Amino acid sequence: MMGFILIAVAVLSLLSGGWSAPVTNCDDLTQIIEIQGREQLLGRWTNLAESTNTSGSGLMSSLDVGGSWLKHTATNESNTIDVFEAVKIFGRCYTSRSTKTLKNNTVSAEQPKTASEVLLKTGCPDCLVVSSKYTSGQGLQFLSRRNKVTAAEMEEFTKQVECLNLPSPVIFDSDKGFCPEESTKNTTDLNTATEEDYFKLAGDILGSEDVVKGVLESIFSSLVDLIEED
């Protein structure tokens, strides 16, 4: 059984464009860098790609995601940052506000979920690679001052994700547009979201062929895992 699965995986990797080059310099790619100070984090960032292994995050990869951005604003407490985030999913905007604290080279958040973040080394001159630890998993986020990065820059991020054994990242599609900062008709503020808002999102999700396919694929792959364990 094991042999068959290995052959199937090999065939699939060939079909999907051949073997990826082995990543050998993971020590370098996962090196934590020093945060120069709060100033370095402030302002608007485009969220280009993100990978997390918390439960349920696999679904994200099958959603129709558009542009995503966030803005860090200084508060009058010297080490605290207000965060505003906006992401387009199925043409609808979802926004949220939270607060983070920079201390001892680590950015911490309490709400909406506890997270501690450090920055990893990157060859991209105007990017941040944010490595996050949550209570239920880990994540890596790729932020830039630009709305698009080069293929080489995105490839470096993808390698960092591989080095950390995280699932392949969700790429936010800047071509589908960004949400405005001001709330509009199609915006749901997740800080004050109602049950109805979640039903709308659930409706969008269930109405999407890609998502249904994604869910079936994940069920299928867990079956394969079960068979493999026998």
Ligand SMILES: *[C@@H]1O[C@H](CO)[C@@H](O)[C@H](O)[C@H]1NC(C)=O
């Ligand atoms: C921030 O500064 C304003 C005005 O200077 C003050 O009213 C407010 O209480 C301060 N907030 C905090 C959290 O210190």
Ligand SMILES: *[C@@H]1O[C@H](CO)[C@@H](O)[C@H](O)[C@H]1NC(C)=O
């Ligand atoms: C709101 O979103 C829907 C898709 O969910 C889109 O068809 C519609 O044009 C949007 N309306 C506005 C005002 O952006």
Ligand SMILES: *[C@@H]1O[C@H](CO)[C@@H](O)[C@H](O)[C@H]1NC(C)=O
């Ligand atoms: C600061 O961070 C370093 C490395 O992550 C850790 O070893 C040290 O204990 C931390 N210091 C404080 C005061 O939290």
Ligand SMILES: *[C@@H]1O[C@H](CO)[C@@H](O)[C@H](O)[C@H]1NC(C)=O
């Ligand atoms: C998430 O990834 C990290 C790093 O590879 C790993 O230590 C952790 O166990 C993973 N968590 C889950 C829930 O898969």
